[in-house]
Each structure stands twice: as structure tokens, then as C-alpha cells.
Amino acid sequence: MSWDPVYKLVKQIPRGRVITYGALAKALQLRGGARTAGRALAATPSGRGIPWHRVVGERGKLLIPEPYASLQRKLLESEGVKIVEFRVDFAKHGWVPTRRGKPKHRKK
DNA sequence: CATCTGACGACCG
DNA sequence: GCGGTCGCCAGAT
Numbered sequence: 001m002s003w004d005p006v007y008k009l010v011k012q013i014p015r016g017r018v019i020t021y022g023a024l025a026k027a028l029q030l031r032g033g034a035r036t037a038g039r040a041l042a043a044t045p046s047g048r049g050i051p052w053h054r055v056v057g058e059r060g061k062l063l064i065p066e067p068y069a070s071l072q073r074k075l076l077e078s079e080g081v082k083i084v085e086f087r088v089d090f091a092k093h094g095w096v097p098t099r100r101g102k103p104k105h106r107k108k
Numbered sequence: 109c110a111t112c113t114g115a116c117g118a119c120c121g
Numbered sequence: 122g123c124g125g126t127c128g129c130c131a132g133a134t
Contacts (some may be wrong), residue, residue, distance in 0.1 A: 001131065021116055032130040034116035039131065042115045057116065064115040072115095 006030075006040035009097055013054040016080045017095035018088050020058050027097040038063075054095075060088030 005028050013019055024030075025037035032039070037055075044052045053072040057063035062072055062083075073083045082089045 025116085030130095032116090033128090035114080035129055036116090036131080038115045040115090043132095044115090052115085055115080058118095062115090068115075 003040040003043060006037065007044065007048070007050050010041075010044075010050055010052065010055060012097070013051055013095055016093060018054045018056050018060060018076065018081060018090065018093050019095050019097065020056060020060070020090075021063075022058055023096065024055060034058075056088050056090075060090030060094070062086040062088070 006024065009024065009028060010019075020034075021037040021041070022034040024040075025032070025034045028037070030036040030040075041052050041055050044050050053075040056072075062069045064072060069086060073086060076088065077083055081093045
């Protein structure tokens with residue numbers, strides 16, 4: 001499966017903003033929901049300028065295992081995103097993908 | 109081909 | 122709010 005659409009959307013996340021796996025899955029209408037979105041991020045190739053650290057769990061919670069969580073927190077804070085106990089102030093930094101050429105029929 | 113696993117999230121106690 | 126279970130699905134074994 002090609003996760004290109006996922007990476008493409010992640011790259012569009014504005015600096016200093018974050019999005020959740022669920023919102024990501026919903027925006028792209030991924031069949032498996034949030035879990036599938038997480039799968040896509042887990043498979044994210046590094047060194048491609050993909051801001052994977054801007055993707056967090058529901059309510060802005062950092063769900064990834066160490067040592068990534070620490071790295072993610074560091075990266076987000078460097079962008080001005082406030083992190084509290086491995087949690088992002090989602091209400092303040094949450095981002096909703098802008099509607100554009102949105103898909104009309106789910107994959108598969 | 110049968111199982112297990114996991115960068116999720118909704119539910120329940 | 123926290124921990125355990127369940128459903129989902131694609132990849133790995």
C-alpha cells in the first residue's frame with residue numbers, strides 16, 4: 001500500500017501545529033481508521049522532510065515509544081508548541097486539514 | 109495459509 | 122484520569 005497521500009498531508013501541516021492520527025485517517029478516509037494512519041507514520045521514511053513529529057494521538061498525547069517521544073517533544077517545542085507531560089496543548093495547536101480535492105470514495 | 113503485532117481510538121469499570 | 126479489552130488492517134513471521 002502507498003502511504004504517499006498520508007505523507008503529503010503531513011507535509012502540509014503548518015509549523016507549530018499538530019494533527020491526530022484519527023483526524024489524519026478521517027481526512028484521507030483510510031479504511032482502518034486511526035490505526036492505519038499510525039501504521040503509515042510508523043513506516044515514514046526518515047530524511048524526507050516529513051514532519052512526522054507533528055502527528056500525535058487523540059488530545060495531543062504522544063503515543064510513540066521512546067526514544068522517539070523525547071525527540072518529538074523536543075522538535076515540537078522548538079517550533080513553539082507547548083508540551084506538558086508528553087501532551088500537546090491540542091486546543092491551541094491542533095490543526096484541521098484544509099478541504100481541498102478531498103477524496104469522495106474510500107480506498108480498496 | 110495461520111498467527112501475531114502494533115507511532116489508534118472508542119468503551120467500560 | 123487510568124488501565125484493560127476489542128475492532129480494524131497491513132506487514133512480518
